[in-house]
Amino acid sequence: MDKKTLVIGVIGADVHAVGIQILNFAFQEAGFNVVNLGVMVTQEEYIEAAIEAKADAIVVSSLYGHGELDCQGLREKCDEAGLKDILLYVGGNIVVGKQDLTEVEKRFRAMGFDRVFGPGTPPETTIEYLKKDLGVA
Amino acid sequence: MQAVLLIDFGSTYTKLTAVDLDAKKIFATAQDFTTVDTDVMEGFERALLKLKEKTGDIPFEKRLACSSAAGGLRMVACGLVPALTAKAAKLAAFGAGAKVIKTYSYKLTRSDIQEIDQIAPEILLLTGGTDGGNQEVIEHNASMLAKTETFFPVVYAGNHASGDICRDILESEKHPFYLCENVMPRLNKLNIQPAQGVIRKIFLDRIISAKGLSKQKALIDGILMPTPAAVLAALTLLSKGTSKHRGIGELMACDLGGATTVIYSIARGAPTKELAVVHGLPEPFSKRTVEGDIGMRYSAHGVVEAVGIEEIARIANVHEDVVYDWLNRIDQDKSILPATEEEKALDFALAAGALRTGIIRHSGTLEMVYTPVGAVYQQQGKDLSEVKLLIMTGGALNHTDQFEAIGREALAIQDTTVLAPTNPRIICDTQYVLSALGLLSTIDPETAFELLNNIFGKEDSL
Numbered sequence: 001m002d003k004k005t006l007v008i009g010v011i012g013a014d015v016h017a018v019g020i021q022i023l024n025f026a027f028q029e030a031g032f033n034v035v036n037l038g039v040m041v042t043q044e045e046y047i048e049a050a051i052e053a054k055a056d057a058i059v060v061s062s063l064y065g066h067g068e069l070d071c072q073g074l075r076e077k078c079d080e081a082g083l084k085d086i087l088l089y090v091g092g093n094i095v096v097g098k099q100d101l102t103e104v105e106k107r108f109r110a111m112g113f114d115r116v117f118g119p120g121t122p123p124e125t126t127i128e129y130l131k132k133d134l135g136v137a
Numbered sequence: 138m139q140a141v142l143l144i145d146f147g148s149t150y151t152k153l154t155a156v157d158l159d160a161k162k163i164f165a166t167a168q169d170f171t172t173v174d175t176d177v178m179e180g181f182e183r184a185l186l187k188l189k190e191k192t193g194d195i196p197f198e199k200r201l202a203c204s205s206a207a208g209g210l211r212m213v214a215c216g217l218v219p220a221l222t223a224k225a226a227k228l229a230a231f232g233a234g235a236k237v238i239k240t241y242s243y244k245l246t247r248s249d250i251q252e253i254d255q256i257a258p259e260i261l262l263l264t265g266g267t268d269g270g271n272q273e274v275i276e277h278n279a280s281m282l283a284k285t286e287t288f289f290p291v292v293y294a295g296n297h298a299s300g301d302i303c304r305d306i307l308e309s310e311k312h313p314f315y316l317c318e319n320v321m322p323r324l325n326k327l328n329i330q331p332a333q334g335v336i337r338k339i340f341l342d343r344i345i346s347a348k349g350l351s352k353q354k355a356l357i358d359g360i361l362m363p364t365p366a367a368v369l370a371a372l373t374l375l376s377k378g379t380s381k382h383r384g385i386g387e388l389m390a391c392d393l394g395g396a397t398t399v400i401y402s403i404a405r406g407a408p409t410k411e412l413a414v415v416h417g418l419p420e421p422f423s424k425r426t427v428e429g430d431i432g433m434r435y436s437a438h439g440v441v442e443a444v445g446i447e448e449i450a451r452i453a454n455v456h457e458d459v460v461y462d463w464l465n466r467i468d469q470d471k472s473i474l475p476a477t478e479e480e481k482a483l484d485f486a487l488a489a490g491a492l493r494t495g496i497i498r499h500s501g502t503l504e505m506v507y508t509p510v511g512a513v514y515q516q517q518g519k520d521l522s523e524v525k526l527l528i529m530t531g532g533a534l535n536h537t538d539q540f541e542a543i544g545r546e547a548l549a550i551q552d553t554t555v556l557a558p559t560n561p562r563i564i565c566d567t568q569y570v571l572s573a574l575g576l577l578s579t580i581d582p583e584t585a586f587e588l589l590n591n592i593f594g595k596e597d598s599l
Contacts (some may be wrong), residue, residue, distance in 0.1 A: 040416065045416070054270040054272070055270075
């Protein structure tokens, strides 16, 4: 029961169903408890799942370019729901077109995300950061 | 002849059904008023006399009973998130045949505790957190509940890690503590049967005797379950069948009463629409919901609020003032019966409105979402659109032969996102056999199934 718990899912109207399964598998293999909400997940669903499961992090995937719109206000809603310091990650094709990742990262960090991952990030990278941020040896 | 007597101590009527197990036949039914104020056995004896006028003085091998008298089984449910464990707790309590007076989410406050003392539930179901999930809220709630002054058993079906901690906080003379499996051990994984089993056991051990229903036990072999649980058992048997007979598949039922409207669905509710993504807490195969604000008499105003005065007036084909007038007369006399054609039309409209509201709240929804790759559908709850049978029952239908038209009118739902049955066969349980055969299923499921199938299963059955 010492395992850290992650809530993962693909946000918004996005139906890309394969990548999230791979992440689910990779995170579990890396020793996390994973609550996989699947595709088309609303902000409220991430938050409610995180409350019940006492999650340590919410990992948001977005692959259809509308991530920026979908993610707005998630941090504020977490604060409102009592998930004050929960770790928020986002990754995938989170914006439209090929934009400079440092600019994109800046915008998502301003929205309250702790880590921002661009297209093609291998799961190992995310796992490494999760372990570091959650203090897992 | 091997005769069994099946007894339903209802809130208004005590109903008796006599079944011949050898011939697999219901051979007599009778009813009389439930006498809960004095001794329920008085009403039972009167009904039994009526029955024996029909059957002669025959011996019964077994007498089984269910009960919803004296207010039924009154429960309070506590959970964490409204759409997750609080909903799971409510589904569990409804499925156990309870009336859920109130459901609480998140942390209980001092005023909540006062309110619970006023409600004085017969059982409180305490849930919250997945196994290994949130412990803080349920432990807080246990310590708040320890401050209540009324007696009620607590069924604990929350985060496994907090079970013993909550027992230490809460268990007392006033609050017997029953520990069971979590209603939601993992996120969106519903596990309500263990809690329901414990609720039923408490109902049998404690509540029956508290209500004076166990007097003269010699006459009855036992009250086995709350009436709604018996109805649910009968419907589930009819749908699933037995080891020897195939069931008739997915079905729904409704019970239209004066104060409440109850809806049952025995169905997986899997998407029938292509490309539908299912969201939210999965719902139980045998699902029961109770609408406490919707009914034909005590809750007639609730029906009008839910569907709108203009809709009731439209269905009844009268002016809105006439509807208000009928509501006023209902307020003055809850036992009023429709006499004129206009009054019958008004009751027809109320029944259709109540049923429609209950079905809409029970059914799932399907919403279309436009995405960059085209339209996709998001389903919440059960898709009941292809359910082929709707069984109607309830005291409110006693005085009408229009049940099928009421059902059709109720299902004429304008909102296309509602996944209610589109064109089911509609049958009325005119003989009130559902609860009786649910009881019978506990000792002879084959006979119970055969009788149910004869009444409801055939295409041409009434």
